[in-house]
Amino acid sequence: MPASTPSNDPGPAPPPRTSLWLGLVSVSALVAAQTHAILTSPPDADMGHLQKIMYVHVPAAWMTFISFFVVLVFSVRYLWRRRENDDLLAASAAEVGATFNGLTLMLGMIWGRPAWGVWWAWDARLTSTLVLFLIFVGYLALRAFVDDTDQRARWSAAVGVIGAINVPIVYMSVTWWRTLHQPPSSPATLDAAYTLGLRLNAIALLLVLIYFIRKRYEIARLERATEHAAEAVAMGGS
Amino acid sequence: MIASNQTFIIAAYAVTWVVILAYLVRLVRKGGRARAEYERAVQHQREERQS
Numbered sequence: 001m002p003a004s005t006p007s008n009d010p011g012p013a014p015p016p017r018t019s020l021w022l023g024l025v026s027v028s029a030l031v032a033a034q035t036h037a038i039l040t041s042p043p044d045a046d047m048g049h050l051q052k053i054m055y056v057h058v059p060a061a062w063m064t065f066i067s068f069f070v071v072l073v074f075s076v077r078y079l080w081r082r083r084e085n086d087d088l089l090a091a092s093a094a095e096v097g098a099t100f101n102g103l104t105l106m107l108g109m110i111w112g113r114p115a116w117g118v119w120w121a122w123d124a125r126l127t128s129t130l131v132l133f134l135i136f137v138g139y140l141a142l143r144a145f146v147d148d149t150d151q152r153a154r155w156s157a158a159v160g161v162i163g164a165i166n167v168p169i170v171y172m173s174v175t176w177w178r179t180l181h182q183p184p185s186s187p188a189t190l191d192a193a194y195t196l197g198l199r200l201n202a203i204a205l206l207l208v209l210i211y212f213i214r215k216r217y218e219i220a221r222l223e224r225a226t227e228h229a230a231e232a233v234a235m236g237g238s
Numbered sequence: 239m240i241a242s243n244q245t246f247i248i249a250a251y252a253v254t255w256v257v258i259l260a261y262l263v264r265l266v267r268k269g270g271r272a273r274a275e276y277e278r279a280v281q282h283q284r285e286e287r288q289s
Contacts, residue, residue, distance in 0.1 A: 053250040222272040229279035
């Protein structure tokens, strides 16, 4: 093992493997939660069975918000303490958040077509969600194109903070402006027949989110540790 | 407007699973490659020190 090799600069220790069990448990929980919701929730008075899309669309939106909150916290921490792992964790959460953000947009369009008659409308909720997605796609592009690690970390932390500030705007958009999109769905605003299904699906997707971020963070740390090892060889050879 | 809209419901769940499973597979493959590259780099580093 590398830890036993004598060295002046051993570089960062390799991260532990993210348990595959967490992945399997989270995916199984999602299957169970979705099955429960589909089989037990009654048709809505207005939307009929189309309401069942809520169990995937709303939790996906919540996971987007949680991911970008993680980006905000660790970007600020990086700007404050300049620790590399904070940058790597923020970047991992940003990639996972962008994935859930894209999923939220796609599910919203699938819901919108039968509910509103259109796939897309430039209303405040949809537009602000699209802007949020584009900001984090830009964040990931920035990380791909900037080679200097310090510069990349500083710039992406700044973009991460600015992007995360958009989250409350997205959430409040249906309250602040007249929108085609309905008010936010949550256990507080829903009929009791739908709350358990929504809660179970949100918890299951939260487990998936945790697995994704941990796994992506493990990969980011491995990639960085590999770079450190290569740099150490290059320094020793020069 | 009570309608079944089955196609849209199936599409929504299918898209969800395609995205989740595709990202899961990407992470697992990328993780395997990253760990293999790390182990190669550490092995190379060790050999350089010994020579």
